[in-house]
Amino acid sequence: MRHRDHTGVERYAALPRPEGREGAIEALQAHGFPGRRDEDWYYTPTKRLLEQAFTPVVGAARSPGEGVVLPEGDRLVFVDGLFHAGLSTVHDVLAADAPAEGLLEAPTGFDALNTALWRSGARIELTGERTTPLHLVHVSTGDHRLAAVRHRLTLSAGAKAEVVEHYLGDGGPALVTAVTELQLEQGAELEHLLLQAADEASHHIHTVRVVAQAESTYRSTSVQRGAGLARVATHVELLGEGAQTQLAGLALGRGSRHVDHHVLVDHAVPRCRSEQDVRSVLDDTSRSVFTGKVVVRVDAQQSHSEQTNHNLLLSDDAVAHTRPQLEIYADDVSCAHGATVGSIDDESLFYLRQRGLSATQARGLLMEGFARAVLQGLPEGLHPLAEAHVAAWLEAR
Amino acid sequence: MLELIDLHARVGDTPILKGVDLVVPKGEVHAIMGPNASGKSTLSKVITGHSDYEITQGDIRFEGESILELSVEERAHRGIFMSFQHPVEIPGVATSVFLKASLNAVREANGLEPLDAAGFLRSAREKMKLVELDKSLLHRSLNEGFSGGEKKRNEVFQMAMLEPKFMLLDEPDSGLDVDALRVVAGGVNALRSPERAVLVITHYQRLLDYLVPDKTHVFVDGRIVKTGDAELAKAVEAKGYQWVRDEQAAAR
Numbered sequence: 001m002r003h004r005d006h007t008g009v010e011r012y013a014a015l016p017r018p019e020g021r022e023g024a025i026e027a028l029q030a031h032g033f034p035g036r037r038d039e040d041w042y043y044t045p046t047k048r049l050l051e052q053a054f055t056p057v058v059g060a061a062r063s064p065g066e067g068v069v070l071p072e073g074d075r076l077v078f079v080d081g082l083f084h085a086g087l088s089t090v091h092d093v094l095a096a097d098a099p100a101e102g103l104l105e106a107p108t109g110f111d112a113l114n115t116a117l118w119r120s121g122a123r124i125e126l127t128g129e130r131t132t133p134l135h136l137v138h139v140s141t142g143d144h145r146l147a148a149v150r151h152r153l154t155l156s157a158g159a160k161a162e163v164v165e166h167y168l169g170d171g172g173p174a175l176v177t178a179v180t181e182l183q184l185e186q187g188a189e190l191e192h193l194l195l196q197a198a199d200e201a202s203h204h205i206h207t208v209r210v211v212a213q214a215e216s217t218y219r220s221t222s223v224q225r226g227a228g229l230a231r232v233a234t235h236v237e238l239l240g241e242g243a244q245t246q247l248a249g250l251a252l253g254r255g256s257r258h259v260d261h262h263v264l265v266d267h268a269v270p271r272c273r274s275e276q277d278v279r280s281v282l283d284d285t286s287r288s289v290f291t292g293k294v295v296v297r298v299d300a301q302q303s304h305s306e307q308t309n310h311n312l313l314l315s316d317d318a319v320a321h322t323r324p325q326l327e328i329y330a331d332d333v334s335c336a337h338g339a340t341v342g343s344i345d346d347e348s349l350f351y352l353r354q355r356g357l358s359a360t361q362a363r364g365l366l367m368e369g370f371a372r373a374v375l376q377g378l379p380e381g382l383h384p385l386a387e388a389h390v391a392a393w394l395e396a397r
Numbered sequence: 398m399l400e401l402i403d404l405h406a407r408v409g410d411t412p413i414l415k416g417v418d419l420v421v422p423k424g425e426v427h428a429i430m431g432p433n434a435s436g437k438s439t440l441s442k443v444i445t446g447h448s449d450y451e452i453t454q455g456d457i458r459f460e461g462e463s464i465l466e467l468s469v470e471e472r473a474h475r476g477i478f479m480s481f482q483h484p485v486e487i488p489g490v491a492t493s494v495f496l497k498a499s500l501n502a503v504r505e506a507n508g509l510e511p512l513d514a515a516g517f518l519r520s521a522r523e524k525m526k527l528v529e530l531d532k533s534l535l536h537r538s539l540n541e542g543f544s545g546g547e548k549k550r551n552e553v554f555q556m557a558m559l560e561p562k563f564m565l566l567d568e569p570d571s572g573l574d575v576d577a578l579r580v581v582a583g584g585v586n587a588l589r590s591p592e593r594a595v596l597v598i599t600h601y602q603r604l605l606d607y608l609v610p611d612k613t614h615v616f617v618d619g620r621i622v623k624t625g626d627a628e629l630a631k632a633v634e635a636k637g638y639q640w641v642r643d644e645q646a647a648a649r
Contacts, residue, residue, distance in 0.1 A: 369538070
């Protein structure tokens with residue numbers, strides 16, 4: 001609300017947009033984009049992003065280049081934010097004239113921009129036990145294009161599903177703003193994997209909103225590695241008793257990249273569980289921010305919450321910011337958190353070298369182990385995908 | 398096989414090894430006993446090339462050649478293996494992944510072909526039996542959540558896989574009950590051969606009932622002050638280290 005950055009706001013307000021989005025534009029004009037004086041964005045360098053002019057593609061989606069490999073199976077493909085029917089095997093999409101419902105409470109400028117400009121997204125009600133994952137594939141073709149997507153997925157009572165969001169770059173500067181709204185009805189279970197490997201010249205701003213009803217389970221694993229600036233904000237509301245969430249995140253930084261994992265878990269009712277394990281591996285001058293906020297409301301007795309944030313710095317110039325925030329109003333709760341920032345452990349290095357590995361091999365193995373620990377909880381079907389995503393980063397060193 | 402010649406080493410400005418002379422010929426088992434803070438763990442780290450220690454005088458020879466200029470891994474490639482007192486836990490790295498990389502690094506350095514996955518697994522399963530480890534351990538992260546006994550048995554298992562010439566055991570008995578001790582000592586005994594040598598560093602004589610040394614050295618204040626046979630270990634256990642110190646003082 002206060003002290004925000006209005007750079008570019010009027011230009012975005014003047015862009016063509018679908019009907020009925022005035023409210024979002026007005027919100028953007030009133031609030032502006034978050035800036036340095038906004039506590040939750042203090043460490044996030046948005047200036048360069050805001051100074052560039054990104055423009056949405058209107059009309060038909062382009063086809064990505066041959067270098068883009070699409071996952072097999074059930075998939076919806078979005079190119080520069082537009083649904084690409086020809087490349088997709090599932091066609092349940094949100095029409096651009098859908099009402100602008102779900103304007104986020106306390107939206108950030110980027111969420112408001114997304115609400116104003118999105119033209120496409122998946123809208124799917126998932127029922128029963130799905131045996132294969134659903135892939136939401138996003139490709140940016142660069143050229144200062146702005147991609148805005150808005151997904152809305154509902155898991156009906158007792159449903160079980162796996163959803164993988166892929167964010168790929170096909171060259172050059174781009175801005176991707178994505179909002180994924182997830183509704184988990186009673187007893188539903190969702191395994192959500194976010195794999196971002198966009199172009200270094202691109203910016204990736206993703207908001208995930210989860211509403212979890214009684215006895216439901218939301219598990220997510222985010223692996224961020226490509227975009228120059230990436231921010232994933234995950235907001236989970238545990239609204240029904242016995243709901244639980246496990247949030248894993250991995251920021252892989254190289255060059256001057258910046259990765260944010262911003263987590264808010266709201267324990268609104270008794271007997272819910274939340275776990276967070278967010279890590280970063282940072283080389284060169286890369287930076288990461290972890291903000292992990294857990295709110296336990298006054299009635300949310302017997303809440304259980306654990307949070308860890310471990311950061312491995314491979315270079316003296318890399319920086320990890322860690323911001324655990326606990327707001328606990330109930331008294332019968334167990335909440336733990338811990339954070340570490342460090343470099344490769346000398347004793348571990350000595351141990352591995354004593355077994356014959358070179359210092360380079362030993363460092364590589366320790367780094368891999370640190371990063372891969374985040375993937376340990378993934379189900380068998382998704383593990384290889386995430387594994388390959390991490391391996392691609394490790395091998396490029 | 399291993400010769401330490403008037404070896405002096407320090408950490409920062411603090412001298413720790415103050416003139417160690419020791420010869421361990423191949424085929425023999427030597428034990429070093431010493432009180433806490435005598436420098437005996439430093440000795441193992443200096444032999445393996447840990448960078449925290451600076452050699453200020455003397456030499457370490459392995460198979461007749463000085464190894465002072467060799468890195469930690471180069472010494473390992475020559476066939477020096479140290480079983481750690483506190484094996485490091487490495488989350489996220491499966492024991493099998495680590496050990497295959499390690500084995501192939503040593504093989505490559507010695508001009509041997511790398512072992513393929515099937516050959517590795519066959520050999521690993523065989524050698525885990527030696528120290529009664531379950532094969533499920535191969536898929537677990539290296540030493541993570543292992544009990545004290547499992548960690549020590551895992552050290553001996555790795556040693557069996559890497560087939561070193563020189564086995565340096567740094568307090569392999571610490572934290573073990575008598576059954577685990579027997580298993581660990583049994584594993585080491587199985588690896589003894591006329592071509593290999595063992596140097597075991599320990600506080601307690603108990604281990605030496607199972608791993609009987611050809612020679613026992615008493616290590617006090619950075620030096621070997623007395624050398625004898627297996628009976629010396631028993632005398633130290635019975636009378637304590639003060640007896641050796643007093644004897645030293647009297648001799649001066």
